[in-house]
Amino acid sequence: MLDAFALLGDGIWQATAPDLLAATLIGVVIGLIVGALPGLGPTAGVAIMLPVAVSFGGTAAIAALAGIYYGAMFGGAVTSILLGIPGDAPSVMTVIDGHALAKQGQAGRALGMSVYASFLGGAVGLVLLVALAAPVARAALAFGPTEMTALMCFALSFVTVLGGRNLMKGFTALLIGVWLGMIGLDPIVGPARYTFGFIELFQGVDFPIVAVGLFGLSEMFLSLSRSVSGRADRPSLRSLLPNIPDLVKSRWVLLWSAVTGFFIGVLPGLGGTAATMLTYAMAKKSSRNPSEFGTGAIQGVAAPEAANNGASYGAMIPLFTLGIPGSATTAVLFGGLLMIGLQPGPRLFVDNADFVWTVFGTFWIGNLMLVVLTSLLIPFLARIVFISTAVLYPIVFALVTFGVYSINYSMGDVTIALIAGVVGYVMLKLDYAPVPLVLGLVLGPLVERGMRRTLILSEGDLSVFAERPIALTFLLLTVAVIAVPLIVSRFRPAAPSSL
Amino acid sequence: MATRTIDRIFAVGTGVLGIYVVVNALGYGYMRGAVPGAGFFPFWVGIGLVGLSIVNLVRGVRGIEVPDATFELAGSLKALGIVAATVTLILTAPFFGLRLGSGLFILATAFVIRPRWTAGFATKIVAIAIGFPIFGHFLFGVYLRVPLVEGVFGF
Numbered sequence: 154m155l156d157a158f159a160l161l162g163d164g165i166w167q168a169t170a171p172d173l174l175a176a177t178l179i180g181v182v183i184g185l186i187v188g189a190l191p192g193l194g195p196t197a198g199v200a201i202m203l204p205v206a207v208s209f210g211g212t213a214a215i216a217a218l219a220g221i222y223y224g225a226m227f228g229g230a231v232t233s234i235l236l237g238i239p240g241d242a243p244s245v246m247t248v249i250d251g252h253a254l255a256k257q258g259q260a261g262r263a264l265g266m267s268v269y270a271s272f273l274g275g276a277v278g279l280v281l282l283v284a285l286a287a288p289v290a291r292a293a294l295a296f297g298p299t300e301m302t303a304l305m306c307f308a309l310s311f312v313t314v315l316g317g318r319n320l321m322k323g324f325t326a327l328l329i330g331v332w333l334g335m336i337g338l339d340p341i342v343g344p345a346r347y348t349f350g351f352i353e354l355f356q357g358v359d360f361p362i363v364a365v366g367l368f369g370l371s372e373m374f375l376s377l378s379r380s381v382s383g384r385a386d387r388p389s390l391r392s393l394l395p396n397i398p399d400l401v402k403s404r405w406v407l408l409w410s411a412v413t414g415f416f417i418g419v420l421p422g423l424g425g426t427a428a429t430m431l432t433y434a435m436a437k438k439s440s441r442n443p444s445e446f447g448t449g450a451i452q453g454v455a456a457p458e459a460a461n462n463g464a465s466y467g468a469m470i471p472l473f474t475l476g477i478p479g480s481a482t483t484a485v486l487f488g489g490l491l492m493i494g495l496q497p498g499p500r501l502f503v504d505n506a507d508f509v510w511t512v513f514g515t516f517w518i519g520n521l522m523l524v525v526l527t528s529l530l531i532p533f534l535a536r537i538v539f540i541s542t543a544v545l546y547p548i549v550f551a552l553v554t555f556g557v558y559s560i561n562y563s564m565g566d567v568t569i570a571l572i573a574g575v576v577g578y579v580m581l582k583l584d585y586a587p588v589p590l591v592l593g594l595v596l597g598p599l600v601e602r603g604m605r606r607t608l609i610l611s612e613g614d615l616s617v618f619a620e621r622p623i624a625l626t627f628l629l630l631t632v633a634v635i636a637v638p639l640i641v642s643r644f645r646p647a648a649p650s651s652l
Numbered sequence: 653m654a655t656r657t658i659d660r661i662f663a664v665g666t667g668v669l670g671i672y673v674v675v676n677a678l679g680y681g682y683m684r685g686a687v688p689g690a691g692f693f694p695f696w697v698g699i700g701l702v703g704l705s706i707v708n709l710v711r712g713v714r715g716i717e718v719p720d721a722t723f724e725l726a727g728s729l730k731a732l733g734i735v736a737a738t739v740t741l742i743l744t745a746p747f748f749g750l751r752l753g754s755g756l757f758i759l760a761t762a763f764v765i766r767p768r769w770t771a772g773f774a775t776k777i778v779a780i781a782i783g784f785p786i787f788g789h790f791l792f793g794v795y796l797r798v799p800l801v802e803g804v805f806g807f
Contacts (some may be wrong), residue, residue, distance in 0.1 A: 208796045319717050325666055331697050332673055339690040346690060347673070363677040374731040377765065428660050509807050543766035544776055547758040548784060550734065554741065554754065555788050559798040564742045571738050577730060584719045601693045613686030 161283045161505070164514030173216055173511070174211050177519045180217035184224020185527060188244075189232050189534040189543035190545075195225035196481040200368040201549065203361040203485060204556035207492045212508055216515035218489050222482050223275060223516070224463045226425065227523045230267035230458055235260060243425030243461035246433045250446060257449055266352045266451055267458045269400060269529045270407055274459035275323035275520040277411035278418070278466030283513060286502070290474040291563055293499035298610070299617055301498075302603030305596050308477040310634040311485035320638060322585045328592025331600075333358050333573055341597070343404025353565065360594060362566050363559055366573025367587045368481065369553060373546055373580040403455040406436050414460030418467025421479030428464040466516065472583055473509060480586040480596060486597055526539045655714060655722050663708040670701030733764035749803030751785040751793075758784055 168177070179203075187198030198221045206217040225361050229244030232253035255262035296304065309327065336347045337357030348354040400407075413435070414428035435457035438448040446453050471477040476485035476498030495505055502509055505598060527534075557570045577587050611617040618624050673694050681689030711717060737760040741753050748756065758781040766773065789807075792798040 169708050205791075205796075321704055321707050321711065322724075325701065325708060328700045328704065329666065329669070332669070332694070333703070335697070336696055339680070342681070342684070342690045343692050346680055347676060348693065374734070377725075377727050377730040377734075511713075541766065541773075543762050543773070544780065545760035546734075547763060547777070548780060550738070550761055551754045551758055551784055551788070554738070554757070555750070555792050555800075558750065558801070559792055559796060562799055563743055564801065567738070567742055570737060571742075575731075575735060579658070579662065582721045582723060583662055584717070584718060584721075592667075604693070605688050609687050622763065 157283050157287050160287075160510045160613040161513055161517070164507075164510030164512070165400070165517050166514070167507070167511040168216070168514030168518050171215050172209075173515055174518070175345065176206075176213035177220050177515045178522060179454040180206070180220020181224035181522050181526060182228075182293070182530075183217075184221035184531060185228040185534060187221060188225030188228025188230075190228075194372070195222050196485060197369045197372045197491075198619075199482055199485045200361075200364040201553055201556070203364060203492075205359065205552075206562050207489060208559060209400025212511050212515070214489060214493050215486070215512050219469075219512065219516060220485055220519045222486065223462065223519065224523060226275075226458075226462050226465050227268065227271045227527045228534060229461075230271065230454075231264065231527075231531060234263045234267060234454070234482065243429050243464070244455035245426065246372070246429040247454055249433070249500045250448070250450045253447065253449040254451070254454070259590070262399065262451065263454050264531055265396055265404070265528075266399055266454045268524060270403075270410075270455045270458035270465065271462045271527075272520060272524045273407050274411040274414060274462030275466065275516075275523075277408065277459075278415045278463040279516055279520065281412070281463075282466045282469055282516075286470060286474055286509075286513075290469060290499040290502040293475055294503070296623065298603050299607045299621050299624045300586045300627070302600060302607055303618060303624035303631070304475065304477070305603060307627040307631045307634070308421060308471075308475075308479075309519060309592060309596055309600065310631040311592070319584045319586075321632070322583070323392055323589045325584045326580065327589035327593040330590035330595075332593075333363065333586075333590075334594045334597035335601070341609075353563070357598075358569070358594070359560060359566065361485075361492060361560060361571045362570045363594060364485050364488055364591060365553055365557055366570040366575075367590065368485065368543055370550075370570065371551065371577030371581055371587070374574060375581055376445050377542065377546075379627070399451050399455075403452050406439075406452045406455050407459045409434065410456040410459040411463040413465040414463030417460075418464030419470045419479075421471055421477055425461035425464040426628055428632030430459040432456040432651040469516075473501060474499060476501075476599075478592070484588065484591045484595055488591075491595075655719050656715075658665030658723065659719060660709055660712045663705050663712055665705075667702050667705030667709070668700045670703075670705060670742070673701060730764055734761055737761050737764060745801045747803050749805060749807050750801040751789055751807050752803060752805065753801075754788055755781040780785045 167173070183198060183202060184195065187195060199218050202218065202221055206214045208214075209217060216541045225242060230247050230251065231561040233244040234255050236254075237248050239250035241336065254260065332347070334357070336354055338345050338355050345355055412430040413432050414425070417428040417431065418425065431452060433446075433456050436452045437450075438445050440446065440450065440452060442450070468479055468483050471479050472483045472487060476487070476496065478487040487497055495501060495508065553570065554567055557567050558564060560566055580587055580590075607617060608615070618628055675699055677691035677694035678705065680691035682691045683689050737757055740759045740760070743751055745753050759777060762777045763769075769777070789800070793800045
């Protein structure tokens with residue numbers, strides 16, 4: 154473990170290179186803005202910036218994209234507290250007590266606590282990430298193609314959690330994604346599959362193009378019918394400085410919320426939102442004044458903010474060590490890693506150790522940047538929420554066009570992104586969750602390759618999956634994760650259908 | 653068109669996709685001796701799509717777990733308008749170029765989202781329509797060295 158922290162120290166030193174500092178800064182600033190804007194969550198922000206960030210190349214690309222992810226966790230609290238509107242899903246719980254404090258004229262106190270809780274949550278999350286990532290990756294190195302195939306099947310089974318309220322539609326979206334992942338030259342035998350005669354599709358569908366459309370454009374199409382109005386108080390910088398009595402009073406809540414958030418974030422499919430809800434409930438239960446919660450309890454801000462930042466680093470564990478994206482945002486990050494030529498998974502720690510520890514170093518620096526930046530930018534962020542979509546969205550759409558074009562220098566890619574945006578818009582309206590589609594697109598090819606390689610090695614004998622205990626365990630877990638929700642929903646009283 | 657109708661059409665569409673996937677999968681080769689061929693995986697994916705589309709269609713007809721959201725006219729028209737503006741940009745890029753085209757695109761998209769302009773808003777949007785192409789040129793064309801599409805005007 155001490156080795157890991159020594160490697161982190163080296164990674165932090167590497168991350169102070171000017172290009173990496175610039176990329177991290179760009180990422181966290183964009184993340185702050187994206188987090189503050191209702192209608193654009195971290196997934197949309199990462200997806201929209203994917204083509205641009207990948208142009209930075211290598212470590213800088215991932216530093217920027219990850220900066221958007223955890224930066225959005227800081228930014229989401231701003232609108233939650235000032236306006237009572239969650240900037241993103243993980244900041245929903247912050248609204249309850251944060252906005253109550255703002256209405257009492259204590260917006261600065263609430264915002265200050267959210268900034269420091271986010272920083273502490275991120276710091277604890279980073280320590281745990283560094284401590285656990287390498288051992289998990291070492292354990293996963295013992296996996297052969299049979300075990301990896303079973304693990305990928307297990308990852309795909311999380312569509313039951315990520316697939317929204319309609320499981321059947323979630324599985325449908327998953328299979329559509331798997332099919333999209335099969336477009337192109339077959340990796341083992343060679344015929345071109347489902348290319349419709351287009352040579353451009355021989356290399357398959359470019360993941361970032363689909364992601365930009367599915368998560369970025371579709372969300373913007375959806376939010377065109379929403380509007381935000383009103384005004385928010387702009388707290389002074391002085392009021393944002395640490396309130397020591399609040400920090401002392403909340404010290405244990407901050408610590409265990411961050412740890413709990415981290416471990417929930419590790420679990421695919423749960424993520425920041427579940428972490429905030431659980432830790433808020435735990436904070437209320439353990440409080441000496443539970444009735445204060447809901448009316449402006451400072452711990453009601455501390456717990457969810459520490460948890461969602463801890464969870465954002467917890468989500469990096471399955472992504473980096475096992476190659477399993479456990480959420481929409483980490484699925485897009487997964488695509489970003491593939492685009493720069495890196496395969497997430499245990500081999501990343503062996504073949505590209507410098508890259509991994511430098512990226513972790515950028516996380517540390519980004520977390521520090523966010524404390525300063527959030528405090529300085531809160532007055533600006535409070536105003537940015539009210540920027541009209543008629544001003545903001547044309548810029549974002551134009552930026553998407555440039556970004557997608559810059560991937561392969563092709564306006565055809567812009568067409569694909571647009572189609573994905575329209576399909577994503579329709580899917581969201583019809584309760585087909587887009588996350589399973591991305592899971593299928595990203596993991597489907599890996600499952601197919603792994604399964605076919607395994608069967609080639611075993612000469613078609615499927616029993617090899619039952620003979621290897623780790624693979625068998627994952628397959629049984631897969632069946633359980635899929636079957637249990639289906640059985641439960643079968644026996645649950647039917648909800649009245651809407652007319 | 654009601655959301656439920658669109659839901660059923662989408663379910664039928666996924667079924668047609670599934671049939672297409674299965675038919676082509678058989679052409680790629682289901683098995684090669686004892687091991688799966690290029691069509692093995694797509695075959696089962698297609699079967700799954702057909703099966704799930706039938707389930708979704710039946711559930712849609714019976715009114716089980718119908719979507720709550722609606723395709724409200726105003727929002728849908730704005731989305732369509734932006735789609736039309738983007739398609740126009742794609743088709744006219746060889747003539748206008750991406751820089752000039754993006755400026756015109758910004759004006760068009762702003763008009764779609766807010767058809768009635770005040771003098772202040774118009775000033776803002778025109779400034780953005782002039783400034784963004786310059787920003788895009790320097791970020792993408794110069795810094796990232798992307799060969800941006802040039803039109804008949806030379807930029």
